[in-house]
Amino acid sequence: MPEMDVAARAREIVAGLSLDEKVRLVSGQDMWHLQPVARAGIPAVRMADGPHGLRKEVDIAVDEPGLSPSVPATCLPPAATIACSWDVELAEAVGRAVGTEARVQGVSVVLGPGLNLKRHPCCGRNFEYFSEDPLLSGRMAAALVRGIQSAGVGACLKHFAVNNQETHRMTVDTIVDERTLRELYLTGFEIAVRYSAPWAVMCAYNRVNGVYCSDNRHLLTDILREEWGFDGLVMSDWGATNDRVAAIAAGLDLEMPSSAGAYDIAIRDAVANGSLAETLLDAAAGRVVELALRALPALQGGEVSFDPADHHELARRAAAGSTVLLTNDGILPLEPTGRTAVIGSFAESPRYQGAGSSRVTPTHLDTPLGALRERIEASASLIYVRGYDAQTGDADDALIESAVCAAAAADVALLFVGLPGICESEGFDREHLRLPAGHERLIEAVCAENPRTVVVLSNGAPVEMAWAHLPAAILEGYLGGQAGGLAIVDVLFGDEDPGGRLAETFPVRQTDVPADANFPGTPRQVEYREGLYVGYRYFQTAPAPVRFHFGHGLSYTTFEYGQPRLSADWIADGDVVEVRVPVTNTGGRSGSTVVQVYVRDVASTMHRPALELGGFAKVRLAPGETIEACVTLDRRAFAFYDVGSAGWQIERGEFEILIGASVADIRGRATLRVESSFAATPAARPRAYVADDIAFEAMLGHPAPRPEPTRPFSRTSTVDDLGATPLGRLIRPRLLASARRRAAGMDDPLTRALVERAVLEMPLRNLVTMSGGKFSWSTVDALIDALNGRYGSSLRRLLSR
Numbered sequence: 001m002p003e004m005d006v007a008a009r010a011r012e013i014v015a016g017l018s019l020d021e022k023v024r025l026v027s028g029q030d031m032w033h034l035q036p037v038a039r040a041g042i043p044a045v046r047m048a049d050g051p052h053g054l055r056k057e058v059d060i061a062v063d064e065p066g067l068s069p070s071v072p073a074t075c076l077p078p079a080a081t082i083a084c085s086w087d088v089e090l091a092e093a094v095g096r097a098v099g100t101e102a103r104v105q106g107v108s109v110v111l112g113p114g115l116n117l118k119r120h121p122c123c124g125r126n127f128e129y130f131s132e133d134p135l136l137s138g139r140m141a142a143a144l145v146r147g148i149q150s151a152g153v154g155a156c157l158k159h160f161a162v163n164n165q166e167t168h169r170m171t172v173d174t175i176v177d178e179r180t181l182r183e184l185y186l187t188g189f190e191i192a193v194r195y196s197a198p199w200a201v202m203c204a205y206n207r208v209n210g211v212y213c214s215d216n217r218h219l220l221t222d223i224l225r226e227e228w229g230f231d232g233l234v235m236s237d238w239g240a241t242n243d244r245v246a247a248i249a250a251g252l253d254l255e256m257p258s259s260a261g262a263y264d265i266a267i268r269d270a271v272a273n274g275s276l277a278e279t280l281l282d283a284a285a286g287r288v289v290e291l292a293l294r295a296l297p298a299l300q301g302g303e304v305s306f307d308p309a310d311h312h313e314l315a316r317r318a319a320a321g322s323t324v325l326l327t328n329d330g331i332l333p334l335e336p337t338g339r340t341a342v343i344g345s346f347a348e349s350p351r352y353q354g355a356g357s358s359r360v361t362p363t364h365l366d367t368p369l370g371a372l373r374e375r376i377e378a379s380a381s382l383i384y385v386r387g388y389d390a391q392t393g394d395a396d397d398a399l400i401e402s403a404v405c406a407a408a409a410a411d412v413a414l415l416f417v418g419l420p421g422i423c424e425s426e427g428f429d430r431e432h433l434r435l436p437a438g439h440e441r442l443i444e445a446v447c448a449e450n451p452r453t454v455v456v457l458s459n460g461a462p463v464e465m466a467w468a469h470l471p472a473a474i475l476e477g478y479l480g481g482q483a484g485g486l487a488i489v490d491v492l493f494g495d496e497d498p499g500g501r502l503a504e505t506f507p508v509r510q511t512d513v514p515a516d517a518n519f520p521g522t523p524r525q526v527e528y529r530e531g532l533y534v535g536y537r538y539f540q541t542a543p544a545p546v547r548f549h550f551g552h553g554l555s556y557t558t559f560e561y562g563q564p565r566l567s568a569d570w571i572a573d574g575d576v577v578e579v580r581v582p583v584t585n586t587g588g589r590s591g592s593t594v595v596q597v598y599v600r601d602v603a604s605t606m607h608r609p610a611l612e613l614g615g616f617a618k619v620r621l622a623p624g625e626t627i628e629a630c631v632t633l634d635r636r637a638f639a640f641y642d643v644g645s646a647g648w649q650i651e652r653g654e655f656e657i658l659i660g661a662s663v664a665d666i667r668g669r670a671t672l673r674v675e676s677s678f679a680a681t682p683a684a685r686p687r688a689y690v691a692d693d694i695a696f697e698a699m700l701g702h703p704a705p706r707p708e709p710t711r712p713f714s715r716t717s718t719v720d721d722l723g724a725t726p727l728g729r730l731i732r733p734r735l736l737a738s739a740r741r742r743a744a745g746m747d748d749p750l751t752r753a754l755v756e757r758a759v760l761e762m763p764l765r766n767l768v769t770m771s772g773g774k775f776s777w778s779t780v781d782a783l784i785d786a787l788n789g790r791y792g793s794s795l796r797r798l799l800s801r
Contacts, residue, residue: 007231010290013040014282022285023267026248028258031238032057034292042292043299047256051112051144051155052078052094052353052481053360054101073101074311074482075353075362077319079113079140080460081478083130084500084553085322086594087618088143094318095147095155097311102153103304108295109154109200112358115141115188116204118461118504119164119534120519122430127354127460127479131503132535132550134184135613138191145196152298154199154291157192159237161185161219163204167429167520170240170761171716173207173708176528177699181208182641182648184534186223193228199291200233203252205240210705212242220251233287239762239770242716245270249277253284260773308363312483316366319480319487321592324500325554331452331472333494333556334412336376341383341406342369343446344416344456345390351418351458352484355750356426362482368416368456371489383410391749393420393436400438400445407450414492415446415471418458427754429520433464433510443467456488462506465547476500494556497591501553501662505535508547514538514689523718525707529691531699536663537609538689551596551662557587557623561595561667564659570673573650577672579631581659585621592620593661595629599637600656602671605680606640611658614638633657638674643701644681652676713787715765715780725787735759735767 014022017037029035033044049055053075057068076082076094085091102110114125118132130137141157148155162174162185176185192198201224203213213219214236224230235254241247244255244263255263270276298304325332334340347369353360369384376382387403388395407413417439424430434440447453447470455471457463460479468474475498477488490496507513514530521527533541536550562582571577579597599614614637617629638655639648652675659668688695697703710721719735722728739759740752764784767775785793 006290006293010286010293013037013042013289014286016040017285019268019271019278020264022281023264025285025288026253026267026281027255027261027263031257034254034288037289037292040289042289045108045292045295046106047109047111047156048102048105048107049112049357050098050102050110051114051148052076052082052098052358053362054098054105054107054110055358055360056105056107070361071105072361072363073105074308074315075360076315077322077481077484078127078354078358078460078479079115079130080127080503081322081480082318083136083140083322083503084324084478085318085618086136086501086503086616087321087499088139090318090321091140091143092147093314095144096150097147097306097314099148099151099153100304100306101311102148103151103298104306106299107153108299109156109291110148111156111202112158113141113144113155114158115192116159116163117185117188117534119528120513120515121433121462121504121507122510122519123164123461124166124424124429125354125356125426127424128358128426130188132505133503133613134187135191136503136616137188139195141188141192142196145192145198149196149199151304152301154294155196156200156202156235157189157198158202159204160189160201160224161204161213162208163206165429165520165526166427168523168718168761170205171207171524171718171763172521173210173525173705174528175209175525175700175704177531177701178643179641180528180531180699183532190228193224193230198232199294200235201230202235202237203240205237212240214241214252215243215246215250217250225251233291239766241769242765245276248280248284253287257770258772259769260771262768262773262777312364315481316483316486316490319477319484320490320496321499322478323480323487323491323498324476324478324502324552325491325498326474326476326548326552327468327471328473328554331412331454332475332492334454334492336379336493338411339381339383339409340372340376341385341410341413341450342372342416343385343403343406343413343442344387346416346418346458347372347384347414348386349390350485351421351479352481353479354425354460355421356754358426365482366485368485368488371485372414375489375493387415387442388436388438391420392422393438395438395442400442403442404445404449407446407453410450411452413446413450413453414456415443415453416456416458417443419460419463421748421750422753424460425750425754427757430461433462433507435463440467443470447471454492456492462504464509465506468547476502494589497556497589498553499592501551501594502548503550505539505546505550506548507539508545512544512546517690522707524710527696527704529696530689531691532607532609533689537612540663541610542689543610549662549664551594551660552665553594553662555587555591555593557585557589557591559591559593559621559661560584560586561659561661564657564668564670566657566670566672568672570675573674573676573678574635576632576634579615579633579657579659579670581629581631581668582626583619583621583629584626585623588623590620590622592618594618595631596660596662597631597633598658598660598663598666599633600658601638601651602654602656604651604653606651608640611663614657642678642680649678649680650674650676651678651680711788713764713784715784716763717784718760719762719764720760722787728787731783
């Protein structure tokens with residue numbers, strides 16, 4: 001059905017519904033389904049988590065997302081890994097695989113990709129996000145969405161917006177100035193919306209400048225719909241709806257999951273008294289119906305199938321193409337001869353994906369140890385020792401001693417280390433950037449015994465590497481998905497060139513990160529005082545030393561970049577310019593490199609980072625081959641967001657075009673003049689890259705709002721807040737005990753910890769909206785009255801039930 005026909009048919013269906021039917025439509029049917037409209041032939045459309053693999057939960061009676069087992073699906077490398085490929089074609093292929101498997105499973109909407117910016121490497125969910133750069137994030141996300149939707153199922157961008165930490169994510173108020181909001185935290189979403197037309201966008205839990213995302217008309221309507229032209233459905237994250245009436249007015253179409261009718265009376269009353277225009281409810285209900293109509297062709301179409309072996313091979317190719325060779329003294333690629341010591345439990349029990357709602361049940365799992373045995377045991381000897389506990393990362397003296405002995409007897413030691421799942425997960429942030437102490441001791445001991453040691457990292461985000469000078473090579477595998485074991489071995493032995501380039505900066509120390517002083521903030525508020533200076537934008541402007549630069553990655557071959565040529569010496573505001581760069585493979589192996597094009601405003605009157613990514617192209621070359629890479633720079637590559645004119649503006653003047661193999665490895669330069677009529681009001685440069693109180697208020701344009709007080713208690717108070725009163729201290733452990741009972745069947749401590757943290761940080765309103773009708777508003781409001789010492793009011797509420 002053509003798009004116009006879908007929209008018209010949706011309006012026609014909604015026009016024939018009663019008020020009660022429309023109210024029911026704007027909330028889910030259950031945990032994963034939309035409400036059906038049986039008399040219009042609209043089924044209960046199903047959604048499922050993604051996007052690096054389908055997580056369709058088995059239909060059993062578990063009322064909390066992430067606790068139910070899921071059907072097997074191909075576990076592809078997550079966003080943090082695939083972003084390092086800088087390969088939009090590969091990302092689109094990954095999306096097609098996920099979309100195809102979703103369609104086979106009867107899933108109509110995949111909840112992903114996530115493309116929140118990596119403000120701080122300690123964010124526990126960074127494995128699920130792409131980059132510290134919004135352009136790279138947006139382009140990779142757009143490719144993934146196009147791939148998913150090519151299979152006839154929808155993709156849902158998440159989490160909109162400024163959800164850059166897990167700590168208190170359900171209630172924290174993110175204070176960010178408008179320019180930083182636009183240039184960094186919204187740009188990736190904008191690119192994905194404009195260039196992939198996702199079926200849906202998911203709003204985040206948190207507040208932005210005092211307003212919950214679910215209630216934020218500035219985000220959901222003014223920007224998303226009116227500025228960017230988004231015409232799809234906006235849904236809540238699971239339990240993120242703060243005020244359903246305000247949310248409909250703001251532009252939130254669908255509350256997920258079902259709140260068992262908790263908000264129905266409030267919506268009906270608001271329509272009846274005129275505080276909510278029924279046309280807004282009609283628009284929300286219409287977009288729910290429209291999404292279901294979009295899904296119908298795939299649901300009613302012929303049977304779709306796929307070959308799991310093909311998707312597994314894609315997972316292998318994606319992991320190898322995203323693996324980053326950080327250092328190499330020439331030891332890599334290896335030869336399959338001699339004696340090899342394989343050290344580290346991750347070789348046998350790999351860390352191949354993140355934890356939380358995106359965790360996939362793989363169709364197959366290759367381990368590095370199994371792949372190594374298959375690759376070399378016919379021509380070489382191999383010994384394996386655990387080295388540490390895979391769950392905790394702990395290594396005692398006996399484990400380290402056995403590792404040292406194995407390394408001493410080997411020609412090469414392959415040391416597999418990284419972050420156990422308990423160290424990084426959805427639901428909580430990392431406490432530090434270091435590896436587990438046992439892993440660091442192991443690295444030092446093994447490298448001291450055998451200098452021919454290769455460290456292979458498995459982690460979802462950067463780690464500190466004070467030990468980086470010790471190994472002969474460091475291979476960053478991130479989280480490689482179900483075929484990551486094979487991919488790592490492919491790269492170690494040169495069957496594949498390490499195709500990855502870092503999509504984020506690896507700092508020397510956590511305290512070097514400009515956001516560190518304000519991460520994760522207080523339980524009620526986090527201030528983005530670093531403004532625009534996130535990741536390489538800070539480290540290149542300050543400048544400040546880093547361990548590994550944004551865009552860095554070595555190859556087994558070498559590349560020569562020729563002189564860049566521009567399609568014009570000057571352009572007018574609004575024109576595009578093509579940058580052409582000849583690249584030659586001067587080595588003896590086939591390989592790939594990423595031509596990274598950065599833009600610098602030579603004499604800006606506005607404070608701007610020293611350079612910003614304007615475009616990129618991944619090229620693959622045979623030995624001796626030359627390819628001309630072409631990168632198009634559009635208007636936004638030169639623009640900044642001007643708060644005064646509420647728009648993107650360009651200052652007249654010269655811009656330097658820098659061609660790099662990384663942000664710090666610049667191989668060529670060209671100069672372009674841009675003509676513009678815009679006259680900027682000169683802006684004072686920040687006194688420091690992390691603003692003080694006065695400078696931060698100047699950035700905001702108004703006094704920084706005070707954090708919401710924890711007292712008096714309200715529906716947005718958290719379960720953890722209950723510990724502040726004697727009554728709350730009686731209730732809080734009972735709620736925790738209930739959560740622990742629900743998680744008792746989970747066989748890993750990580751899931752239990754995730755559930756417990758989720759309950760503690762949950763707002764009290766979710767006792768109603770996420771309980772499936774077990775709690776009512778009168779019960780929760782009576783509890784709140786009692787917590788605030790209004791016992792008479794509390795009793796009256798209970799008696800009126």
